[in-house]
Amino acid sequence: MHHTALAARRHAANGDRAGRIERPTPPTRRAAVLALAIGAIAVTGCSTTVTESATTAPAAATEGVTKYPVTIENCGQSYTFTEAPKRVVVMNGGSIGEISSLVALGVGDRVIANAQSYGTSEVPGRAAAIAALPTGGITPNKLQDIPREAMLAQRPDLVISTGGGGFSADQGFATRAELSGAGANTYVPRTNCGVTGAVTGTPTIEDSYAMLRDLGTIFDVPGRAEQLINDIAGKITATAARVTARPEKNVLLIFPGMDMGGAGDFSAIAAGGIWNDIIGRAGAVNPFNRTDGTTFVTISREQLAVTAIDGLIVVNYRNPDIDGTAKRILEQFPQWNASKNTNYTVLSDSIYLGPSNDIAVATIAGLVHPEQF
Numbered sequence: 001m002h003h004t005a006l007a008a009r010r011h012a013a014n015g016d017r018a019g020r021i022e023r024p025t026p027p028t029r030r031a032a033v034l035a036l037a038i039g040a041i042a043v044t045g046c047s048t049t050v051t052e053s054a055t056t057a058p059a060a061a062t063e064g065v066t067k068y069p070v071t072i073e074n075c076g077q078s079y080t081f082t083e084a085p086k087r088v089v090v091m092n093g094g095s096i097g098e099i100s101s102l103v104a105l106g107v108g109d110r111v112i113a114n115a116q117s118y119g120t121s122e123v124p125g126r127a128a129a130i131a132a133l134p135t136g137g138i139t140p141n142k143l144q145d146i147p148r149e150a151m152l153a154q155r156p157d158l159v160i161s162t163g164g165g166g167f168s169a170d171q172g173f174a175t176r177a178e179l180s181g182a183g184a185n186t187y188v189p190r191t192n193c194g195v196t197g198a199v200t201g202t203p204t205i206e207d208s209y210a211m212l213r214d215l216g217t218i219f220d221v222p223g224r225a226e227q228l229i230n231d232i233a234g235k236i237t238a239t240a241a242r243v244t245a246r247p248e249k250n251v252l253l254i255f256p257g258m259d260m261g262g263a264g265d266f267s268a269i270a271a272g273g274i275w276n277d278i279i280g281r282a283g284a285v286n287p288f289n290r291t292d293g294t295t296f297v298t299i300s301r302e303q304l305a306v307t308a309i310d311g312l313i314v315v316n317y318r319n320p321d322i323d324g325t326a327k328r329i330l331e332q333f334p335q336w337n338a339s340k341n342t343n344y345t346v347l348s349d350s351i352y353l354g355p356s357n358d359i360a361v362a363t364i365a366g367l368v369h370p371e372q373f
Contacts, residue, residue, distance in 0.1 A: 062220030070217060072185075075164060075193035077176065079185040084220045085158035089113045089136070091173075092145040093162025096121075096130070097354035098189065101212055102160075103129050104228060104355040107219045113138060113154050115146055119318045122350040122359045141172055148174040156184045158218070164194020187214065191274075191353055202291060204277040205236065205357045212355060228355060235358035236281055239365050242372045243283030249310035249368035251284045252338070253351070255296070256314055256325045267298040275351050275360075282364035284311065301332070309336040311367040312344035315351060322346050343367060 062084050071080045084107075090099045092115035099116040102108050103126060113136025121127040136154050141147040145166065151159065151174040159179055161167060167176045167186060176186045188194070189211045191203045209229045216225025253270035270276075271290035279286050287307055288297055299307075312330060316322040326346065330339040338344060345367045350360035366373045 063223050064220065065222050066217055066220040068220075072187070072214065072218060074186070074214070075188050075190075079180075079187070081158075081185060081218055085110055085185070085218065087112050087155060087157045089146065089151060089154050089156040089159045090116055091159065091161040091166045092116055092140070092143075093166055094144075095162035095352070096349050097208070097211070097352050098160045098162060099130055099133070100126060100349060100354045100356070101215055102219075105212070105215055105219065105221050105224050107215075107221060108133060110219065112136060112156065113146070115140065115144075118349055120316055120348045121356075122348060122363070123356050126349075126356075143171060145173070147172050148178070152178070152182055155182070158185050158187065160187045162189070163192035164188055187218070189214075189353060202272055202276065203274040203353065205232075205274065205281070207274065208353050208355065208357050209233070211353065232355065232358045236361050239358070239362045240281045240283070243365050243369045246283050246369050246372065248283060248285045250287050250308050251279060251311040251313055251364065251368060252288075252304075252307075252309045253279070253286060253313045254315070254329065255317075256322075256329065257317075257319065266301065266304065268296050269299050271295055271297045274353055274357075278351060278357055278360045279364060281361045282368065284364055284368045305333055305335065309333070309338045310343065311364070312336075312338045313351075313364065313367070314344060314346055316346050316348045 066084070068084075069080050069082045071078050073079075088102070088110045090102070090111060090113070096116050096118040099108075099111070099114050100121070100123075102111060104123075108129065111133050114130070114133040115135065115138070117130060119127060121130075136146075136150075138146050138150045138154075148169075156179070159167075159174075165171060165173075166188070167173055167179070169175050174182075179186055189207065191207045191211075209232075212225045212229055213222070216222040253275055254266070255268035255270070257268075269288055270286060271288055271294045272292070273295050276286050276289050287309075288299060290297065312326060314322060314326045314329070319325060323346070326344040327342065330336065330342060330344060333339050345363050347360055347363060350356040350358075350363070
């Protein structure tokens, strides 16, 4: 999520349009990893469809519903699965949405090498479950991801990447064609196929559902996927119903510590992204929302000072004092309603593409409409 020179190279392959702000050279490994997470939330207009044919015996620990071979149309290409994958490699990309989805669907045991890690989660036990997955003993490249030779050495039957750039030869990665030749299918969430490089819409919670459905089909657990989706959707609907008649409140969603262009904390303020759908369902509004493909913006202190902010949302990535960080931000703007009431909340993975958007909706709704809960 840091917008750095490193991110610019990776995002160019992913079709990301967040580069409307200055991107300094990454000072730390954390910056390198965070810079790539944008791939999980940028839309590039590709879609995924599923075609099933023939019948074979279901693999162990599956539901026996997917009829193999099954063909997945992903990012303009077709991939045929003859059985549920057993040797899965998950690339980094700065995301956690893909590995979280596998864990939530109960197929994390199929992973032989996982490069995704966020260190924290709103879901009890999820961060620990992800940390316990095998990493394949891989030494990451300068993009903190899996280089070509190391990838091929894993002999995967499925490789999942946050974005199309994860299969870019120019970035030192194994291409989708190379992996196919080695017997591995590949998958990218439809939010970031990177086919045309053009952002054609804004990601929503529906994109989280789409990924869960795709993975449910691929791993022969479509029932689990639908149950999970129904549970998420039901909780979101219930939360939205409690705040639907309430006045919308302004919330500031910020990624502290992501210093882009020397503007400190205020250079990584959320603009366009899946979070705006989440915020809207919670009875709130992002005053810095963008619909032109810009994902993060730098906002001056002067502009922040004259913007009404009712609630502050800070995103935590391995921050040893995230509460202290939130309070320091509020102290700078005592005129905000959020500051007068020390009204803030901390989120991590639930604000992104993945299987826990309901938690973010409920948390934000409780922040700005506490009287309804």
